[in-house]
Amino acid sequence: MKINPTSKKIHPLRSLILLAALAIPLVLSACGNNNDLKPVEGKVNVVTTLYPLYYFASEIGGEDARVVNLVPTGVEPHDWTPKSRDIQIASEAQMLLFNGAGLEGWKDGFLKGLNANKSRLVVEASQGIELIRSEGDGHGADEHADEHGLNVDPHTWVSPKSALKMAENIRDAYVQADPAHQAAFESRYNTLRDKLQALDQKFTAELAPYKGRGIVVSHQAFGYLCRDYGLNQTALMGLSPDAEPRSQDIVNIIQFVKEHQIKAIFFEELVSNKLTETVAKETNAEMLVLNPVEGLTPEQEKAGDDYFSLMAKNLQNLKKALQ
Structure with missing residues (x-):
């Protein structure tokens, strides 16, 4: 969902927002190696x-x-x-x-x-x-x-x-x-x-009561989920999670969250949540994880998480935010 600017006045939050945007660090680094990756005969x-x-x-x-x-x-x-x-x-x-x-x-x-x-x-x-x-x-x-x-x-x-x-x-x-x-x-x-x-079937049944409702996410990664289960997404950043947001966009999202009484703003674990924190503080919204399942964190890998466990947690948090 795209929000158009509604005012040309300089918003007092812009300085704070710009500082938060500039403070977003690079993606979390992690150790990874490709040991023992030789091809296997017969497979x-x-x-x-x-x-x-x-x-x-x-x-x-x-x-x-x-x-x-x-x-x-x-x-x-x-x-x-x-x-x-x-x-x-x-x-x-x-x-x-x-x-x-x-x-x-x-x-x-x-x-x-x-x-x-x-x-x-x-x-x-x-x-x-x-x-x-x-x-x-x-x-x-x-x-x-x-x-x-x-x-x-x-x-x-x-x-x-x-x-x-x-x-x-x-x-x-x-x-x-x-x-x-x-x-x-x-x-x-x-x-x-x-x-x-x-x-x-579980997503279809459990999200059915919330058709047409909006969610606010940090990264525009949930278009297919929203299309298939009747939701609308408003994103702080674009299709790439490191896309630099514009201050007016963030001001508009803050206004959107307040006007529509959005209870929770979603962030993800593989990128910084500084900007999400800024919006949440300005709107008194809760912060919840909505995982784009692009990769596992080391902690998730150690815990044995997989596509299905992460998607189950996503559904749980979507319902919590929409109730």
Whole structure:
């Protein structure tokens, strides 16, 4: 949801907001290494670029696949770019699994750096999903623009409905890469599909009472979730979580929160919440996590969290904010 400026007066909060925006630190750093990532004989060796892809590919591939995610734990994928070692790892894989929809802006150059291998599959998991496009506003989303200059929302996996299509695409890629194990891939895919369908049904049923309601988020990552379950998002920042917000936008959001009596503002764990804190303090709103499931924090990885546990927490916090 885009909020248009309503006043040309200088707002007293602007100085505070600008200071908060400038104080946003870089994405949390985390240690990550690619030890023991040599290809395994007799398995489909898969390289992914995003945690949900890694999770889905691991679930469907099972014992017949070796799946490596290039983005380390705790690193925000929007800010990650591949290194020479990543190119080497990908060169030895039989399948490269990208999200697509403009998420991996470095993909073309990356593919050119790989060794020649006509049998290597390059898969975009978002194929077949109706993508969300909007006109650019100069607010940090241009890196996701399509050939028509429209900004493409790449966060397809955040909706269980879209995740179902992504899992299907991954299943099809495995069958193409290793038809001898088709039955095993189909069986594991069916198990994952059933869990995603159950999650979709749970989101549909439990968010139904709040159709048409708005949520305020730090990062414009929930377009597919909102589209599929009848909500509207207003974001402090654009499609990239490090997009620099404009002071007038933040003033308008503060006014929006107050006017619509928004009880909670959502932030995420892989980026700074300084700006969210500023808005929350000005509006007396609660701060809650809404996870775009772009990656795990080290603590989440240690606790055994996965796509489903994070999405379950998202649903719980959405209901808390909307009640």
